[in-house]
Amino acid sequence: MAPADQLPSPLRGIVPPMVTPLSDRDTLDAAGLERLVEHILAGGVQGLFILGTTGEGPSLSYRLRCELVERVCEQVAGRVPVLVGISDTSLVESLNLADYAADAGARAVVLAPPYYYPAGQAELLHYIQHIAAELPLPVFLYNLPSHTKLSFDPETVRRLIEIPNVVGLKDSSAEMIYFHKVRRLAEERADWSLLIGPEELLAEAVLLGAHGGVSGGANLCPRLYVELYRAATRGDTARVAELHAKVIEISQRIYHSADHGAAVIAGLKCALSCLGICDDFMAEPFHRLRDAERRLIQKHLAELELPLGAPRTAGRSPTPG
Amino acid sequence: MAPADQLPSPLRGIVPPMVTPLSDRDTLDAAGLERLVEHILAGGVQGLFILGTTGEGPSLSYRLRCELVERVCEQVAGRVPVLVGISDTSLVESLNLADYAADAGARAVVLAPPYYYPAGQAELLHYIQHIAAELPLPVFLYNLPSHTKLSFDPETVRRLIEIPNVVGLKDSSAEMIYFHKVRRLAEERADWSLLIGPEELLAEAVLLGAHGGVSGGANLCPRLYVELYRAATRGDTARVAELHAKVIEISQRIYHSADHGAAVIAGLKCALSCLGICDDFMAEPFHRLRDAERRLIQKHLAELELPLGAPRTAGRSPTPG
């Protein structure tokens, strides 16, 4: 196996949480998926995370999740490590998907707490201890209390950091005080990777010690986040401020067209559709943006002047429904 | 098809949310399941609800959920209607399970909002409208915002009540002001059934117009809840107060041995195991009560003097691990 095929330790850089191009409730937009993967990889990212929150993982059927894992791993072909979200309310189903991902060539899995029952830290600790022992791949913890109703308390992280195949944490809590506390804990493990979720916090997180970011906007404009990451790692605060301002602008203009908890995904998919990259169909209970919102996104995209790479050929453009 | 085989319209009475007897993470305690079903039916209940929150539905593998549906429908054999929980984060998987349930002979499905993404009322309304049109069975809405992060707002209920195969709502919000408002709306549909979830609220809900209750304690002691329901429907407030006091006592003594959001289930399973009815294994991330807690539950059971029906024969008792 070539070195490029391995999971870096720690994993550093931008690892986009890929949206899942759909042409219907239970059908991948296969051509759009291919274009999207190449679009993202061309931006210089250090990994690809599929079936996360941005990827609508929990909304997809298991059949489709497996198909996606298969296709992406095959297409990426070891150019960067593929990380697969296996969060589930059923531990058995998480393990099933993890096994599938390992067979398909994924390099790691990403795991949030089970998200139906309100559990406590004791249950969370034991859960991760149990499942980690059975997982065929290294696992990143995924902290997203807005969706799971449960945060990995620092004291729980302190214990979980002792498990060898727990190799990092993606923090999407958007609570930077929490982040700084966990970062101190993460110093215990030189191979541990602490990644920040919300792209609006990428600048400060990397300036103050994060290993990278799982930035949703990197679906749209991977170079921007890769450059921001690099500017932050070299301490170029002027450049960081400039790129950070662009990130905030994207957030304000693209991610707030809908009024629900998947508005970021709806905005991203709409923008990708405007660019001819993939369909903007969304799994229930959400739906693609309407025409008025879409026109506004198109206007914003034009004004934002993003470094988007080569233009798409019209012939490959999907027909959003 | 015999009349007993139909779903009453409206459904009235006690419809216990059955716990799922497990002997391991992905294995039913089949003998315990048989005993439990008979124990519950012997109490005079008007239906059986499986794969709900109390049934640990979301924590079980899809394979096991299907096995449970199959076994229960076969055993119940039309004596009471079987209702099957199909709540899921993926609409496709909800439909898959509903189809399975219909084929197995279930009489209705029960559906909470998808529980991963924070959605709004507009999404919830469209979601139910979409899925209801495709369901092969009548559907009860399931309101449980503590677990799903989303309540069926009265205005949304007003709209959903217009869908013919939406036949009722189980309210587990524990918010009685909300309940009273929804009850007024439910008057619009004579065939609609409004059921109360938390058994601690069964007395007042039925006194003030609920059609029945989905009382977890009816796993343990179905007669108590059936009698309370009957006393309330005939306006016997003295008897209601007496039985209500017993219900509160069970709640305080049996359901608070653990300190997490599945403590009720842990207490119920432990008590059922103490009575020799079924195993108390719990799906991750939870676990059965420990010895000290179990001894306390045994003591409480003895003191509570519940009307439990005939004693179990020792030979049928499982060996809890």
Add this chain to the structure above:
Amino acid sequence: MAPADQLPSPLRGIVPPMVTPLSDRDTLDAAGLERLVEHILAGGVQGLFILGTTGEGPSLSYRLRCELVERVCEQVAGRVPVLVGISDTSLVESLNLADYAADAGARAVVLAPPYYYPAGQAELLHYIQHIAAELPLPVFLYNLPSHTKLSFDPETVRRLIEIPNVVGLKDSSAEMIYFHKVRRLAEERADWSLLIGPEELLAEAVLLGAHGGVSGGANLCPRLYVELYRAATRGDTARVAELHAKVIEISQRIYHSADHGAAVIAGLKCALSCLGICDDFMAEPFHRLRDAERRLIQKHLAELELPLGAPRTAGRSPTPG
């Protein structure tokens, strides 16, 4: 001192939380106040609670609070006990107001936890223990976590019930499971009074053991709540259901004209103003309902056919600004 002047032990019945008629930010509507007190007392209530949440207590200057206490105690003149809200973020100010109330002839004080800092149960317990020892009057605890961010946990109530001059609890949590648990605790003290706050829960609370209610709607229509209380105490479930339906209707039609946490007060004051009883000025940050909302309230009042007592003479009607 005449017996009528004493605080009954336990206090039973309807104790309206009086709105505070204002003609300006720091000026009482003195004539309206007089009319309102008589209107309420004519309805057969068992006490009068001023400077509570409905009374906009925390929004008023200390000077005005004292003036109100003075005027109300003088006017009521022992016909029913007057209870004075002394909740404050500063213990010293609570004590100051309690002393003032005692001198003016109030019979009890009502005290919520201090509501600025998020405190815990240990702090709450010590706080009540400290202040109770210094209060010149019996004290009712006031549970309103939506406003104070802190509930009196049952275990804390168990401890506080041991303090002689803590004589009851007004529960405005709207959580009936909590209520039932506290009610069991309250059985320890025969002189303890457990009162329900939200009027939408008055029926069930009294049916299941509450001593009475602090019903905001009794500002408008005291007889309705007094009758509901009486029907519930004598177990007349048919009459309870009928009156309860009326209460829910008032709640839905009068209390939801505004979209904020003081909508009930705004609706009550508007309705009282429509009836010519008092001004509907509200202390900042709230304001009286606008004309369109007011017309709707007038329409609802006409349709509701409330037992409102004798009509007001036009000459005494205030001019709402």
Add this chain to the structure above:
Amino acid sequence: MAPADQLPSPLRGIVPPMVTPLSDRDTLDAAGLERLVEHILAGGVQGLFILGTTGEGPSLSYRLRCELVERVCEQVAGRVPVLVGISDTSLVESLNLADYAADAGARAVVLAPPYYYPAGQAELLHYIQHIAAELPLPVFLYNLPSHTKLSFDPETVRRLIEIPNVVGLKDSSAEMIYFHKVRRLAEERADWSLLIGPEELLAEAVLLGAHGGVSGGANLCPRLYVELYRAATRGDTARVAELHAKVIEISQRIYHSADHGAAVIAGLKCALSCLGICDDFMAEPFHRLRDAERRLIQKHLAELELPLGAPRTAGRSPTPG
């Protein structure tokens, strides 16, 4: 009036939220207060904020609040601007205190939303518009939803920024995505000051455009925060990271000895008492740390090696009760 006496526009740098030294519930520790003011000013701070959350403002009697304003303004004597917290549930009392502060020589007031009733953005907007028109001093908005239950939404800030004597916002929400959005809005007003509350976020806030910080730890160790502020403004990321690590260490070691929402204040007061600066009495419902916790704080102080300035003479040390 000397230039040093003016409020800079915008205000920049560290503006410590001073703790209020108390020797009893309603008595200032006057000698401790004097020492504390000098200790803080010696650290190079750019202002002094009294009667904020850290200052236990809402827990103090009005009499004592006025005494504190008087004493501090007199002692500071224009060396830095004094800002006075006037947040209150009663607008009238806020105005009273603001007038007092203006007369005493304060340079600005700080105002959070009224914190008892759950209000909405419309009420908040009107409230600030009304009160700002009547305030005798420039006002800083104070965003602290954990205590007030209400945040200044960006859209509300956009409107409030148009009011001339609203001169800045102190954001204590700890939500950095929010902060970045508000920062963009603040660019509209060159004289507007955006200050960050939680000191754990001081580094990133200043690196990304905040004008300064209201850092509680600057009671204890003002130089540390002043230095961090300066390193961040000159883009010295290595030095920032070093000082930020120290700030996080203080937070973890000093602010978590108690388990309630005033733990930071308890830790700060304890540490100041250990250093002989002032008494550690706390207003109800809180209390000073106990001996075991105090010994731990002393140990941490020794290990942290903070740049604390000249040692206190034993003779000036208070006797903590």
